Amino acid sequence: MRVCYAKFLPHDFLECHTNDAINVLRSMKGAFKWLEEFFPRIWELSFYSVLLHDLGKCASGFQRDPRKWGYRHEILSTPFTAFLDLPEDERNLIALAILTHHRTLDELEEILPSGEHRAEFEDRVEELLQNRDYIEGIFFERVPYWELYFFGRRKGLFNPPEDWAERIMNYDFDSLLTWYERNSQKYWNELVFLRGILNASDHLASAGELAVRLLSDIRTAVEARVPPERWRPLQRRAGETEGNLILRAPTGYGKTEASLLWADRNAFRTKKGVASRIFYVLPYKASINAMHSRLLALFREPELVGVLHSSSAFYLYSSELEYRRLSSLYRKIYTPLKVTTPFQLMKPFFGVGFPEMGLMELTGSLLIFDEIHAYEPNVLGIILAMLELLKERKTRTLVMSATLPEFLEELLREALNPKLLTAPPEDADRFTRHRVNVIDGSMDEVEELLAEVPADGPVLIACNTVSRAMEVYSRLSEDHNAMLLHSRFTYGDREEKERNLLADLNNYDVVVATQVVEVSLDISFSTIITEPAPLDALIQRFGRVNRRGFGEPRDVHILTKGGDGDKKIYPIEVVKESLKLLEELNGKPLLESLVPELVTRAYEPLAKKLTEEVLTYREQALELFRGLKPLKGGESERRFYEMFHGLEAVPGVYQDRVLELINHGRSIEVYRYLVPVPMWLYLSESDAFHRLSDRGPGKYVLVAELEYSPELGLQREPREGGDIM
Structure with missing residues (x-):
């Protein structure tokens, strides 16, 4: 008798993979009891979905070489659901979960056994029947024992007749699809749960895991x-x-x-x-x-x-x-x-x-x-x-x-x-850590301000834009031990900078940073000089001063004038209102109990407009989400990536090194050389970008032929060449 494998390299017998997937399902049944409130028969139907999902892999072509076979095993697995002693609707739910456990219905449409594709399906069934001895003598024989293991008793719901092979050959996929079109909304939850549970059981079993994990208390x-x-x-x-x-x-x-x-x-x-x-x-x-x-x-x-x-x-x-x-x-x-x-x-x-x-x-x-x-x-x-x-x-x-x-x-x-x-x-108010100081001026006078501001340790200079931060750093670095930190460094360089700051912050007189400092580092500066911004953003920046909250409140310094590019980042009305509120507190501690009210007042000029905007997006999203059909793809996936797919590029100076990593199978290390690129920069300097390779992280590697250095980051000037050692 031939054997059938579900996985190759390493080889895994079909009955062993099925057994592993049932183990995963059993652990989910014990863990996710609340799902029964949505779908009382969820575990029984899921068991038979998992049981039959890979039977189509017994086709001889799949067993010889699944990569060259050129057919979908799910299509051959689906007809076995006809032998379940269950109501038609439940059989169809299981059949659809199995049919779509790797591809959506719209992806399968062109090859489903209908019309001209029926002949190919019948040829593939003949391949399946070449392993009939295994299917009957090994797989079918194990079903009662799997039922006993999962349910605690033999259900006897899977009963292939003697002419099962003929009935597989004659399975009506058109009727199944017609049933789906008529009932997909009625059984929306059931279809979602069955496919989701089958995917989870199959994927975890393939990964060598036999149970979901639970948290201890x-x-x-x-x-x-x-x-x-x-x-x-x-x-x-x-x-x-x-x-x-x-x-x-x-x-x-x-x-x-x-x-x-x-x-x-x-x-x-x-x-x-x-x-x-x-x-x-x-x-x-x-x-x-x-x-x-x-x-x-x-x-x-x-x-x-x-x-x-x-x-x-x-x-x-x-x-x-x-x-x-x-x-x-x-x-x-x-x-x-x-x-x-x-x-x-x-x-x-x-x-x-x-x-x-x-x-x-x-x-x-x-x-x-x-x-x-x-x-x-x-x-x-x-x-x-x-x-x-x-x-x-x-x-x-x-x-x-x-x-x-x-x-x-x-x-x-x-x-x-x-x-x-x-x-x-x-x-x-026990957490009050800062005293407000509003300074009439801008970063144009930063050298003078730095000399006047009392500080007993490193000073944080917070700018609103990368270009402004680069400009300020270039001026200060001549006379101070300074570091520049912003979003347009490679991940590797930024990681090294943050590691250096965490290891020895006192080694620096000044750190010039953009908004990245609001969220990234658990370090505490002696004081801050910051450009104006919305109050909630400023409070996040203040949080990098007197971080532990020891002793008296420490001074934080807010400039009244920002840079020309600020209006592209922050709503000017909110920035103006934030400054007005801070001027009222000038020289006073920023009591933590006042923060919620102050932030609310800062957003008052735009609150109505922002509320309307948020609600508009909410309604559009609800319309989109409610239009989704289970087991099918759609335009919404494309829209997601258009809306939220961030650009990352390798500075041109690193492209040879990156290509070498890709060619040596070390694509994970390419991330060290990627820089986040804002869409406006990509569009304004589009001639400087090209694709390096179709391999590496994501679908391709984008190269930015712009000047880059570990000191300043990615700049807007075209790259002149050279290399960084």
């Missing part, structure tokens, strides 16, 4: 870091709050611990641990990486705490973690706690990747949004649309911030109907 992990007797009132109350929550507290208050205690209170549990999938959502990669490191120290196992963003594989590689295995697992329903961007959560709603698996994982999940005020109106609108739809899927959400304007809080209240927790004024 979250409260115990928090207690190990902060003993309960040291918990602040707001942290304790967050841990007692059920349902959606908005939490306002100053920077440094311990919001992360508060959010974990809230998650512990709201999580679904089993005897083995916390089953809920928890997503900790932040806007910036640097803060995501820092939070992942912090949570990893808390829960200790990298399988329990995932990180997910566009360059997370490189972050894992740089952290000396198993980047290939972990970056793959973090994209599956495996890791219980993930630190990520909102864009990763949006993907299922736009139909990107395997959306059914993403939607299934988000069902019943816990979402923690930190720094939600940092997003543009279009992103906020999409987040609100997601939250609107997830309310119906038993998802609970915590939003926390030190600087949440009232207009945004109102939008969140409408979407979530949350409870609200705010640090009492006297409690918040």
